[in-house]
Amino acid sequence: MPIDLTKRDGVAAAPTGGRDGRRRRHAGPLRHRDFRRLWLGAGLSSIGSQLTALALPLWILDRTGSPALAGLVATMRLVALFAAQLPAGALADRRRRRTILIAADAGRAAAVAALGLLVLGGQDAGRGPVLLAGALATVEGLLTAVAMPAGMAALPRLVPRRELDAAVAFGQGQSYAVQFLGPLLGAALYRLQPAVPFLLDGLSYLVSLGLVLTVRRSLGGGDRGGQDRLRAAVADGLRYVVGSRYLRALLAWSALVNFATAGIAFVLVVVAGRDRPQSLGVALAVTAVAGVAGALLAPRFPRVPDARLLRVVTAMIVAVAGGAALRPSPVVMSLCTAAIALVSPAVVVRTNARVLALVPDALMGRVQGSLFLVGGCLYPFATVVTGWLDERFSAAGAMAVHTGVLAVVLALTFLPGLRRPPPPDAAR
Structure with missing residues (x-):
């Protein structure tokens, strides 16, 4: 059954005309x-x-x-x-x-x-x-x-x-x-x-x-009064996620991109800590500021279709990582992580909002739990793998591997589930 999120418990879309409307749009x-x-x-x-x-x-x-x-x-x-x-x-x-x-x-x-x-x-x-x-x-x-x-x-x-x-x-x-x-x-x-x-x-x-x-x-x-057994409730949520072509593809995309970007961030820590320890704090601060700017700009991103936005931003991240792999110096890695932090919120914001509009409220918690778990399941291993790659090969070798992972991520954006995401009111 479609869910109308424009009005919930008395919350309706605010008027947009006149001075009051402009003020409301600015306040967000x-x-x-x-x-x-x-x-x-x-x-x-x-x-x-x-x-x-x-x-x-x-x-x-x-x-x-x-x-x-x-x-x-x-x-x-x-x-x-x-x-x-x-x-x-x-x-x-x-x-x-x-x-x-x-x-x-x-x-x-x-x-x-x-x-x-x-x-x-x-x-x-x-x-x-x-x-x-x-x-x-x-x-x-x-x-x-x-x-x-x-x-x-x-x-x-x-x-x-x-x-x-x-x-x-x-x-x-x-x-x-x-x-x-x-x-x-x-x-x-x-x-x-x-x-x-x-x-x-x-x-x-x-x-x-x-x-x-x-x-x-x-x-x-609390809609079900807690009468279903916990195992059955978890299974219902997993069945919903597995049954959605869009959510399956999004989980694969998220798991790999989180792994690769966490690994790239650790390459920055390694090369800056090895060559210029005093610059690491500055580099991390620049990345954080870029992330804040990217998040603020994300809602104002051109209203291109979701699939095209996902593909373009992922391609930009691949290009930035590939360029950094050629010369992973502290300065280059700082620019790389800052660039990724600047552009990635455009996709993260759009996809999260799409999920919030798509999933029925009665299943929202279970779907969010699945997204947190599966989307981040590779994240804890990123530093271990990146450290081994750096020791076994070099920082450039580690960056090359992560660039390859991101190339796979880019290929995933052509999957039918991500190429044709469901409309927001297609919730079941």
Whole structure:
């Protein structure tokens, strides 16, 4: 049954005529009170998470001197985050999404605050407190996995359909801005007092919790009363994804492009860290700024057909990566990653908005969980593979391999599912 996202729970498309209409168009999705509050809460909690992501391995290294243990704790959280995506997506459809977001923020605030207190009071150099810190970080990762599909699935209820592109772009821009600000703040706060980043992260979740509590609009979920078994609910979501030619092709495209671009970013880290360590921070900052600019420009991209946009942007990324493979110096790699960050939001915003408009609300959480899991399934292996390629061959060899992967990605854009995506109101 088609879903009309231009009007949800009393939200209708805003008028576009006259001075008021121009002002509303300029404000974009932020003029919607509930979207604005959830967007702000997500941004604050993301900055807090960046603080913890930087401070935790530094604290473990300071206490134990073991890079392997620091890497193990980070991996534990990442594995938990990915492993929980499918059941988290089913939960986002079976339970009220507003309740899920509230519970997730409360639980994450408690876990990270306990981590901060552990750091503040622990002076023992043994591994017991470190393993406890890893357990708390894993709990935070699990709760983040629960919150992710619920928050994304709620988005079509907060803005009219014609503003989904802009709403997704605001999320993309926020992500890049957090990548820029988070490490800078985290390093400074850790030097001030190692516990401060963790305590501020806990506070950010409390602020996000307060903002979620003020949301008035229904965020959906819970339509089936939770009576279906979790396994059956997950299977229903997977069947929907597998049965959609568009979603199957999009998942393959996403998994490969995420792997390749993450590998290219690691090549930048390797070559800059090896040749010009002082330039790495500048390069990452330039990439983050380019990503913010790309996200802001994405909704204004010429309204070419989705398939053509996907093909053109992917071809641009292949060309940029191929050029960088010829001479992967720190400057060239910085320009390469910045260029990819600038153009990729045009596709990410359009495809995410297409999925939000296509998928029925009753399945949205499960589809989002599948997209998070499958689309990012190769991402954790990108740095390991890239490091091996660099050692076995060279940075140029690693870039050549990633360029080849992107060439495969470009070929995928000619698949029927991506060449002829379904119209937005083709939801089943």
